[in-house]
Amino acid sequence: MSYADTERKYAFEVYPKRDLTLVRGEGATVWDDTGRAYIDCTAGVGVANVGHANPQVAEAIAEQAKTLATCAGIFYNDVRARLLEKLVAISPASLTRAFLCNSGTESMEAAIKFARHASGKSEFVCAMRGFHGRSMGALSATFKYRDQFEPLLPGFSFVPFNNIDKLRDAVGDGTAAVVLEPVQGEGGVRPADPDYMSAVQALCTERGVLFIVDEIQTGLCRTGSMFASDRYAISPDILCLAKALGGGVPIGAVLTSERVAPAVGMHGSTFGGNPLACAAALATIDYMQEHTLDRRARELGDYFAERFREKQPARVRELRQIGLMIGIELKEKATPYLVALMEEGVLALSAGPTVIRLLPPLTVGRDQLDVVIDKLLKVLSA
Numbered sequence: 316m317s318y319a320d321t322e323r324k325y326a327f328e329v330y331p332k333r334d335l336t337l338v339r340g341e342g343a344t345v346w347d348d349t350g351r352a353y354i355d356c357t358a359g360v361g362v363a364n365v366g367h368a369n370p371q372v373a374e375a376i377a378e379q380a381k382t383l384a385t386c387a388g389i390f391y392n393d394v395r396a397r398l399l400e401k402l403v404a405i406s407p408a409s410l411t412r413a414f415l416c417n418s419g420t421e422s423m424e425a426a427i428k429f430a431r432h433a434s435g436k437s438e439f440v441c442a443m444r445g446f447h448g449r450s451m452g453a454l455s456a457t458f459k460y461r462d463q464f465e466p467l468l469p470g471f472s473f474v475p476f477n478n479i480d481k482l483r484d485a486v487g488d489g490t491a492a493v494v495l496e497p498v499q500g501e502g503g504v505r506p507a508d509p510d511y512m513s514a515v516q517a518l519c520t521e522r523g524v525l526f527i528v529d530e531i532q533t534g535l536c537r538t539g540s541m542f543a544s545d546r547y548a549i550s551p552d553i554l555c556l557a558k559a560l561g562g563g564v565p566i567g568a569v570l571t572s573e574r575v576a577p578a579v580g581m582h583g584s585t586f587g588g589n590p591l592a593c594a595a596a597l598a599t600i601d602y603m604q605e606h607t608l609d610r611r612a613r614e615l616g617d618y619f620a621e622r623f624r625e626k627q628p629a630r631v632r633e634l635r636q637i638g639l640m641i642g643i644e645l646k647e648k649a650t651p652y653l654v655a656l657m658e659e660g661v662l663a664l665s666a667g668p669t670v671i672r673l674l675p676p677l678t679v680g681r682d683q684l685d686v687v688i689d690k691l692l693k694v695l696s697a
């Protein structure tokens with residue numbers, strides 16, 4: 316039986332699968348079980364920012380696995396302490412503490428609890444097309460994928476993204492927090508307008524409402540700065556992080572301002588803050604800083620956009636590019652083009668029915684990006 320057949324037989328399948336079995340990766344290249352190479356513009360859905368099998372991260376994981384892989388949160392730990400310090404150092408100035416967990420949805424789950432605890436309120440205003448995860452709390456803040464699972468948490472409302480008047484109308488006396496992605500990822504790679512974000516910040520400050528920023532997809536150099544929040548005049552109270560943080564090892568984090576005070580017993584996680592994931596995250600952030608991946612994402616993303624726009628095929632409605640977070644909105648369904656790209660040796664994602672999304676490792680070579688552009692132009696012009 317092939318690996319695909321084995322998965323088909325035994326998996327509790329929840330994913331629309333592609334007919335491809337990946338077995339190895341290096342940098343921005345992945346290989347299937349027949350030895351064919353692909354340029355990976357999925358990066359594990361925005362995880363492998365430092366490249367697949369990054370040697371610095373692999374070394375750190377191996378060393379830590381031989382030293383201490385697990386350490387409950389009731390004890391202090393050397394590696395965890397170093398990661399907490401590093402996270403606060405690189406994050407927006409308003410954020411001074413971090414809670415460590417294991418995934419994006421867990422980080423949003425914790426953010427919702429922390430905001431309710433800090434504010435004493437239970438309502439959240441979120442954005443249409445927003446995506447924050449699939450556990451019941453995070454799903455309550457998510458615009459799609461909810462129908463089959465209601466009732467979800469009460470008190471969540473949705474307003475159009477980038478519309479400050481609608482947000483102002485929605486924020487009330489019971490509002491604990493406003494929840495936004497700086498660039499909506501799953502929702503189609505849609506960046507927030509700088510004026511909108513400034514107005515959201517002003518509104519939150521004026522009404523005493525917490526501002527939760529979901530940087531799970533945008534964080535850690537993806538958009539050309541360490542955090543997408545750095546591009547805006549905002550001081551978030553809570554910032555959620557996961558995906559790229561562990562260089563492939565599962566880890567999430569919730570960064571909080573002093574307004575969001577912790578209390579012993581309010582939350583916990585067996586694996587949260589385990590030294591193995593912390594060592595991977597420290598090595599990942601070190602690599603990003605040593606190789607200035609923020610600048611690299613900015614430069615390569617701008618290069619991509621310039622070259623793509625020169626010959627933009629007629630079936631493209633719009634290119635939206637922020638660093639190496641790229642959305643190509645088509646005038647038709649994206650899936651056939653994702654399949655055609657795969658046949659050409661390029662793996663890409665969708666973001667809604669008509670958007671091709673590219674999230675390559677930020678270590679991708681300019682020559683590899685040239686191939687991606689050529690293949691995109693080829694399949695989109697066919």
Ligand SMILES: Cc1ncc(COP(=O)(O)O)c(C=O)c1O
Nearest residue numbers: 418419420446447448500531532
């Ligand atoms: C913005 C955003 N928030 C939350 C999540 C959920 O993260 P996870 O899949 O790690 O639970 C995602 C995942 O795609 C995301 O893009």
